[in-house]
Amino acid sequence: MQLPAILTLPRLHEVAGPIYLVLLLIEYALAPAVPLSARLRYIFAPPGWSHDQSRQDSHNIKADYVRAHPQEAGTPGLPKLPAV
Numbered sequence: 001m002q003l004p005a006i007l008t009l010p011r012l013h014e015v016a017g018p019i020y021l022v023l024l025l026i027e028y029a030l031a032p033a034v035p036l037s038a039r040l041r042y043i044f045a046p047p048g049w050s051h052d053q054s055r056q057d058s059h060n061i062k063a064d065y066v067r068a069h070p071q072e073a074g075t076p077g078l079p080k081l082p083a084v
Contacts, residue, residue, distance in 0.1 A: 029039045041049055047058055056064070059079075066073045066081060073081040 025042060028034070029042045031039075034042075049055075049057070062078055066078055070081055072078055
């Protein structure tokens with residue numbers, strides 16, 4: 001007898017991935033050299049935010065990808081090429 005899908009255990013990567021991301025978020029938020037306001041932003045700011053601006057946000061990453069691969073411009077999730 002096979003159990004319904006809702007009763008089976010999830011695969012390890014389906015559980016471990018989100019847990020790992022939460023642990024990384026906590027690690028960054030508790031870093032000793034980071035001010036309290038920056039710690040809170042690690043939790044509540046948009047993805048890609050960093051206290052020292054060393055990381056790109058998703059908009060910049062997508063724009064760089066489209067510049068490198070113009071044939072992909074305008075596909076779902078990617079911006080169109082800027083008008084020249």
